[in-house]
Amino acid sequence: xxNPVLVLxxxxxxxxxxxxGIYAVRRARSRWQGGGVDFVEAEVGGYDLIxxxxxxxxxxxxxVAVTGIYEPGEIYAVDAPxxxxxxxxxxxxxxxxxxxxxxxxxNLKLPQRLDFLAIEAQDIRTPGDIPTTPVADAIRPAAxxxxxxxxxxxxxxxxxxxx
Numbered sequence: 001x002x003n004p005v006l007v008l009x010x011x012x013x014x015x016x017x018x019x020x021g022i023y024a025v026r027r028a029r030s031r032w033q034g035g036g037v038d039f040v041e042a043e044v045g046g047y048d049l050i051x052x053x054x055x056x057x058x059x060x061x062x063x064v065a066v067t068g069i070y071e072p073g074e075i076y077a078v079d080a081p082x083x084x085x086x087x088x089x090x091x092x093x094x095x096x097x098x099x100x101x102x103x104x105x106x107n108l109k110l111p112q113r114l115d116f117l118a119i120e121a122q123d124i125r126t127p128g129d130i131p132t133t134p135v136a137d138a139i140r141p142a143a144x145x146x147x148x149x150x151x152x153x154x155x156x157x158x159x160x161x162x163x
Contacts, residue, residue, distance in 0.1 A: 002038055003035065003036050003037055003038045003056075004036060004056060004057040004058065004154075004157045005036055005037040005038070005056065005057065005058045005059070005060075005150060005153045005154055005157060006037070006038045006040060006052065006053070006056040006058070006059045006060070006111075007025055007028065007029075007037055007038070007039045007040070007059075007060045007062065007146055007150055008025070008040050008041075008042055008049075008052055008053075008059060008060070008061050008062065009021045009022040009023075009024065009025025009026070009039075009040070009041045009042070009062045009063075010022070010042050010043075010044065010045060010049075010061060010062065010063040011043065011063055011064060012043050013043075013129050014127060014128075014129060015124055015125060015126065015127060015128070016121075016122075016123040016124060016125070016126045016127075016128050016130070016131055016132060016135075017064050017072075017119075017121035017122055017123050017124050017131045017132055017135040018064055018121065018124040019129065019131065020064050020119045020121065020131050020135050020136075020138065020139060020142070021061075021062040021063040021064055021119065022041045022043075023131070023139050024062055024119065024138075024139050024142035024143045024146060025039055025040075025041060025062050025143075025146060026039075026041070027139060027140065027143035028143040028144075028146035028147050028150070031143065031147060032147065032150065034154075036154050036157070037150050037153075037154065038056075040052065045063075045096075046095065046096075046098070046099055047098075047099050047102060048099075049061075049096065049099045050099050050102065050103045050108065053103065053108075053110055053111055053114070054103070054108050054109055054110065055109055056111045057111055057112055057113070057157045058111050058112065058113040058114075058115075058153040058156060058157055059111040059113070059114050059115070060115045060116075060117060060146065060149050060150060060153065061080060061096070061114070061115070061116045061117070062116075062117045062118075062119075062142065062146060063116070063117075063118060063119075064118065064119050064120070064121035064124060064135070065078070065118040065119070065120060065121065066120070066121050066124060067120060069120075070120035071120060071134070072120050072121060072122035072132060072134040072135055073119065073120060073122070073132075073133075073134030073135050073137055073138040074119070074120045074138070075117065075118070075119055075120075075138055075141060075142050075145060076117075076118055076120070077115065077116065077117060077118070078116040078117075078118050079116075080096055080097075080100070080114045080115060080116035096116065100114070113153060113156065115149055115153075117142065117145060117146065117149065119135060119138050119139075119142055120135075121135060122134060122135055
């Protein structure tokens, strides 16, 4: 851990929309001014996420989701700490809620704040490195939201450090 805040883009850029979280984090990283935030890309999920979370004070996870509730390309926040401990519907083996529950049970130093920004995907199964149009159109606004949340996290972390 180099910095107190982590922005973690999750996905697989070789499957159409599945790389959108990574693409949004890349764009946010290129526009970030100042320090204090690590921008990391990961093609992992489930239990493997724990490795990335340990030691940070605040973490923003950015990934696609397929809920069927939102329109493809819609950006929304998910309450990551309250996600249930269940097996993932995708091939990650365990969901974020399960990974967090395991990390807590092992008394790992997990972040005090954990946010999850999702981009609703249209297609995560078709091979290809170009997202569908609605998801590609969401990358720029998602990057803006990442920057806003990262700034907010930095302010919060500095407030905690001063107390």
